[in-house]
Amino acid sequence: MGVSEGSDGVGVGYGLDAGVATIELRGPALDVALRSGLLAAVRQVRDDGDAVRAVLLTARGKHFCVGQDLREHARALENGPDAAFACVRNEYNLLVEALHALTQPVVVAVEGACVGAGLGLALCADVRVAAEGARFATAFTGIGLAADSGLSGALARAVGPSRAAALMLLGDRFGAEDALRWGLVHRVVPDGDATAEGLALATRLAAGPTAAYAEVKALLRDAPGASLVGVLEREAAAQERLGATRDHRAAVEAFLARAEPSFEGR
Numbered sequence: 001m002g003v004s005e006g007s008d009g010v011g012v013g014y015g016l017d018a019g020v021a022t023i024e025l026r027g028p029a030l031d032v033a034l035r036s037g038l039l040a041a042v043r044q045v046r047d048d049g050d051a052v053r054a055v056l057l058t059a060r061g062k063h064f065c066v067g068q069d070l071r072e073h074a075r076a077l078e079n080g081p082d083a084a085f086a087c088v089r090n091e092y093n094l095l096v097e098a099l100h101a102l103t104q105p106v107v108v109a110v111e112g113a114c115v116g117a118g119l120g121l122a123l124c125a126d127v128r129v130a131a132e133g134a135r136f137a138t139a140f141t142g143i144g145l146a147a148d149s150g151l152s153g154a155l156a157r158a159v160g161p162s163r164a165a166a167l168m169l170l171g172d173r174f175g176a177e178d179a180l181r182w183g184l185v186h187r188v189v190p191d192g193d194a195t196a197e198g199l200a201l202a203t204r205l206a207a208g209p210t211a212a213y214a215e216v217k218a219l220l221r222d223a224p225g226a227s228l229v230g231v232l233e234r235e236a237a238a239q240e241r242l243g244a245t246r247d248h249r250a251a252v253e254a255f256l257a258r259a260e261p262s263f264e265g266r
Helices: 032-051 070-077 081-101 117-122 151-159 161-170 176-181 194-206 210-222 228-243 246-256
Strands: 002-005 011-017 020-025 054-059 106-110 113-115 127-131 135-137 187-189
Touching: 011 032, 020 032, 020 194, 032 081, 054 194, 070 081, 081 117, 106 117, 106 194, 113 117, 117 151, 127 176, 127 194, 151 161, 176 187, 187 194, 194 210, 210 228, 210 246, 228 246
Parallel strands: 020 054, 054 106, 106 127, 113 135, 127 187
Antiparallel strands: 002 011, 011 020
16 A cells, blocks of 8 residues: 655555555645645546545554544744634645545545544545544534635535534534434444445445446536536437447346446446
């Protein structure tokens, strides 16, 4: 696994095995080193192209991500708010845009705390797995801020505007079972098992019809706010593109032969 980390072992690990790119956070707080390492890892997924068929985002420590490093932020505030918040446009926004631009399915595995910008990152994934002891919070209003990392839009889409408003305004913590009930996570597993379960799901997706997955992601991304006619047209165009793939033709033949299909992503 390639690593971008400091001498203290904090940073981001990246590895590619059997079509699954694993991005591993190796520190709980998003300081400048972790942010830059994470962006570099996401860009590496893009550069590795078709070799990556699914992505797993996880963390090495007992927490997934507690958001911005507030000690670093406090030091930056000494130079004024413009300097302290330049990272939102120059780093966080680029990171979220890069994650959303990935055509491969992205799985996130959450243990421990997932708050603030960490929750925003988790919501960039397509499939989310949480350990039973995972805890979530928006956190921003607790320090007199609103939201970044795309959290306001992603949370409203995930749990609905009313619940999102309450979670963002009140800042209350909630657990894995609440997250599962609200549709924020796909699966809850015993503590310590989130990464293994996330890897199992990513491996399953990597063996699947990745061309179809890319089209599904695009359809879901464009659906909010689109008219029925627009949705129907996008779906028809996607089906036409996929209908011309080897994956579709081979899968139909396998179905008729009562065999398991094998997907190449083309």
